[in-house]
Amino acid sequence: MAGTKFAYVKIFELPDPLLPGTYILVRLDGHGFHRLSQDHDFVKPNDERALQLMDHGARDVMNEFKDIMLAFGESDEYSFLFRKSTALYNRRQAKILTTVVSLFTSSYVFNWPRYFHSLSLKYPPSFDGRIVLYPSAKEVRDYFAWRQADTHINNLYNTTFWALVQQGGQTTTEAHSTLRGTVSKQKHEVLFSRFGINYNDIAERYRKGSVLVREKLTAADASGITERMPVEDDDPEGGAGGTKEVQSEKKNKKPKIHAQVQLYHCDIIEQAFWDARPYLLE
Ligand SMILES: Nc1nc2c(ncn2[C@@H]2O[C@H](COP(=O)(O)OP(=O)(O)OP(=O)(O)O)[C@@H](O)[C@H]2O)c(=O)[nH]1
Numbered sequence: 273m274a275g276t277k278f279a280y281v282k283i284f285e286l287p288d289p290l291l292p293g294t295y296i297l298v299r300l301d302g303h304g305f306h307r308l309s310q311d312h313d314f315v316k317p318n319d320e321r322a323l324q325l326m327d328h329g330a331r332d333v334m335n336e337f338k339d340i341m342l343a344f345g346e347s348d349e350y351s352f353l354f355r356k357s358t359a360l361y362n363r364r365q366a367k368i369l370t371t372v373v374s375l376f377t378s379s380y381v382f383n384w385p386r387y388f389h390s391l392s393l394k395y396p397p398s399f400d401g402r403i404v405l406y407p408s409a410k411e412v413r414d415y416f417a418w419r420q421a422d423t424h425i426n427n428l429y430n431t432t433f434w435a436l437v438q439q440g441g442q443t444t445t446e447a448h449s450t451l452r453g454t455v456s457k458q459k460h461e462v463l464f465s466r467f468g469i470n471y472n473d474i475a476e477r478y479r480k481g482s483v484l485v486r487e488k489l490t491a492a493d494a495s496g497i498t499e500r501m502p503v504e505d506d507d508p509e510g511g512a513g514g515t516k517e518v519q520s521e522k523k524n525k526k527p528k529i530h531a532q533v534q535l536y537h538c539d540i541i542e543q544a545f546w547d548a549r550p551y552l553l554e
């Protein structure tokens with residue numbers, strides 16, 4: 273079609289490159305999930321099926337885009353961190369954002385029956401998305417700390433709120449007013465003294481959210497891992513080029529390293545998580 277008198281309209285399509293050498297963070301969030309969760313009888317405060325479906329979508333995204341090093345999910349949102357040197361789609365903003373969000377959404381719909389079985393989707397869900405660029409590792413770490421702190425605050429509130437309603441017989445209005453102005457310690461006390469619930473005994477998935485990490489593992493490491501969803505191996509690391517003999521010599525010397533996407537529900541605010549994985553921010 274090139275060369276037609278209509279082709280000039282192409283000049284209205286402007287480039288939208290993302291600044292080089294910065295961390296690309298994509299965050300998506302379920303659109304209208306307050307209603308969707310009610311319409312599909314999500315368990316309150318946390319629906320294991322819904323959270324696992326979110327994790328599945330995020331894993332599909334990470335298996336497709338190998339430059340995503342880390343993802344964090346809670347409730348109806350997921351954040352993805354690309355390595356700062358990524359050249360994906362020449363760092364075109366719209367292309368990266370729309371492809372990530374649409375792949376996640378189609379995975380959510382595609383895999384829905386795997387988690388919700390005979391409970392069918394009543395209408396098509398959608399997710400919004402945004403890209404934020406971060407200049408240094410500090411902002412990236414603080415971003416993930418912010419999201420995990422949010423998970424904690426929301427989950428403590430929701431757990432106490434629904435205990436008051438479901439076990440304490442309060443109306444939702446009463447539960448809201450019971451909790452108004454309370455600090456975290458008071459919510460812990462309500463949970464323990466009224467309902468015998470020790471907040472720290474609640475599943476880590478709910479307290480800490482989901483952390484998907486592209487881990488570098490030796491075969492020995494990998495065999496010791498117990499919590500794992502079905503994964504695809506990334507391309508094994510190792511030098512390309514050189515003769516076959518040189519390559520096989522290398523293989524004999526170095527343990528074979530695989531990058532695999534692992535799911536954790538661990539602390540990512542503390543230094544230890546990042547110290548153990550310096551490559552995430554390199
Ligand atoms: N019962 C239940 N509800 C959930 C769960 N996860 C998410 N939700 C619902 O999803 C909402 C997500 O919050 P928001 O993203 O602020 O609300 P939203 O309705 O999606 O609004 P927009 O994102 O602005 O479109 C929560 O407020 C809950 O109502 C879950 O595991 N169980």
Ligand SMILES: [Mg+2]
Nearest residue numbers: 301302303305
């Ligand atoms: Mg939402």
